[in-house]
Amino acid sequence: MSGIEEAPPSTDLITLTRHVLGDQLRLGSAATGDLTLLLTAIQVTSKFIATNVRRARLINLVGLAGEQNVQGEDQKKLDVLSDDIMVNALRASGKCAVLVSEERENAIIIEEKNRGKYCVVFDPLDGSSNIDAGVNVGTIFGIYQVLNDGSASLEDVLQQGSKMVAAGYTMYGSSANLILSTGQGVNGYTLDAALGEFILTHPDIQIPPRGKIYSFNEGNSMFFHEPVNAYLHSIKYPASGKPYSARYIGSMVADVHRTFLYGGIFGYPDDKKSKSGKLRLLYEAFPMAFLTEQAGGVATTGKQRILDIVPKNIHERCSCFLGSKDDVNDLLKFYNDPKYADKS
Ligand code: AHM
Numbered sequence: 315m316s317g318i319e320e321a322p323p324s325t326d327l328i329t330l331t332r333h334v335l336g337d338q339l340r341l342g343s344a345a346t347g348d349l350t351l352l353l354t355a356i357q358v359t360s361k362f363i364a365t366n367v368r369r370a371r372l373i374n375l376v377g378l379a380g381e382q383n384v385q386g387e388d389q390k391k392l393d394v395l396s397d398d399i400m401v402n403a404l405r406a407s408g409k410c411a412v413l414v415s416e417e418r419e420n421a422i423i424i425e426e427k428n429r430g431k432y433c434v435v436f437d438p439l440d441g442s443s444n445i446d447a448g449v450n451v452g453t454i455f456g457i458y459q460v461l462n463d464g465s466a467s468l469e470d471v472l473q474q475g476s477k478m479v480a481a482g483y484t485m486y487g488s489s490a491n492l493i494l495s496t497g498q499g500v501n502g503y504t505l506d507a508a509l510g511e512f513i514l515t516h517p518d519i520q521i522p523p524r525g526k527i528y529s530f531n532e533g534n535s536m537f538f539h540e541p542v543n544a545y546l547h548s549i550k551y552p553a554s555g556k557p558y559s560a561r562y563i564g565s566m567v568a569d570v571h572r573t574f575l576y577g578g579i580f581g582y583p584d585d586k587k588s589k590s591g592k593l594r595l596l597y598e599a600f601p602m603a604f605l606t607e608q609a610g611g612v613a614t615t616g617k618q619r620i621l622d623i624v625p626k627n628i629h630e631r632c633s634c635f636l637g638s639k640d641d642v643n644d645l646l647k648f649y650n651d652p653k654y655a656d657k658s
C-alpha cells in the first residue's frame with residue numbers, strides 16, 4: 315500500500331456531443347439540433363485527421379507525399395488529404411450551404427439536395443509545414459448561418475466575424491484537443507483514443523487577464539511597424555526588470571492554445587513587407603478572435619477589432635494580435651500613441 319488513495323475513474327463522462335446537446339436544449343425550441351449534427355460531423359473529421367497525422371510520421375519514412383504507395387495509389391499530402399476529409403464529411407452532413415477551405419481557390423456551393431443552413435470556413439491542417447518535425451498542427455474552423463433560408467452564395471461567407479455562430483480548432487499533438495465555442499464561453503475536449511470520443515477536460519476556458527509570454531516571429535522585426543517594435547522593446551526591457559519570455563512554435567493553433575491556457579500575447583502583424591500580414595482572415599484570424607473574445611481576451615489588428623472586419627474576398631489576410639486583455643491593451647497603447655501615428 316502506498317498510502318495514496320487513487321480517485322476512482324469517472325463513470326459520468328461528458329462527451330462533446332452530450333455537452334453541445336445540453337447547450338442546445340437550454341436554448342429550447344429555438345434550437346433545431348442542426349448545429350449539434352454539424353459539430354458531430356466536424357468531430358469525426360478531427361478524429362480522422364488525428365489518425366492520419368499520427369500515421370504520417372511513419373508513412374514519411376517510406377515515401378514522400380506525391381509518390382505512389384505499394385498499391386500504386388497516389389499518396390496525398392496531409393493537408394490535401396485533410397481537406398478532402400472535411401469537404402466530404404461536411405457535404406454529407408446535409409447541414410452546409412457554403413464551404414471555404416484554405417486549400418481551395420473557390421468556395422464550394424453545396425448542391426440543393428444536400429444543402430443545409432450553415433457555412434463552414436476552415437483551414438484543414440494549419441501549420442502543416444511543421445509536420446515532418448513532429449510539431450503540433452491543427453484544424454481551424456468557423457461557422458456562419460446563411461443570410462437567408464435556402465440561400466447559398468459567396469455573400470453568406472463574406473459576413474463580419476462577429477456573425478459567426480460557432481468557431482473552434484483541433485490541435486493534433488500528444489493527444490487531440492478540440493476547443494470550441496458556440497457563443498456561450500469556450501470549452502476544451504480531449505480525444506480519448508480508446509473510447510473514440512472527445513471528453514470535456516477544460517470547461518469554461520478563461521484567458522488569464524495578463525501573462526508573461528509573447529509569441530511573435532521576431533525574425534521579421536526589421537519589417538515590423540514602429541508601434542510593434544516599441545511594444546516588444548517595452549516587454550523585453552521593462553522598468554520592473556522582469557522581462558517577458560519568448561515562445562514561438564510557428565504553428566498558430568499551438569501558439570494560440572498556449573496563449574489561452576497560460577496568457578500573454580500572440581501576434582502576426584502586417585509589416586513593411588507583407589502589407590496585409592500573413593494570416594488568413596476567414597479561417598485563421600476570425601475563428602481565433604471569436605474564441606479569444608469568448609474566453610475574455612482581446613483580438614485586434616492594431617487598428618480595429620478583428621471581428622468587426624467585413625471580408626471582401628474569401629482568402630484575404632489580416633494583421634492579428636490576440637490574447638490576455640491587459641497585454642493586448644498595452645500593445646494598443648502604442649498603436650494609439652500620436653508619436654506613432656502614420657508609422658503603422
Ligand atoms: P499555413 O496556413 O500555410 O500553415 O500558414 C499559417 C502558419 C500559422 O500556423 C503560423 O502562425 C504562421 O503560419 C507561421 O508563420 P511564420 O513561419 O512566417 O512565422
Ligand code: MG
Nearest residue numbers: 416437440441
Ligand atoms: Mg493556415
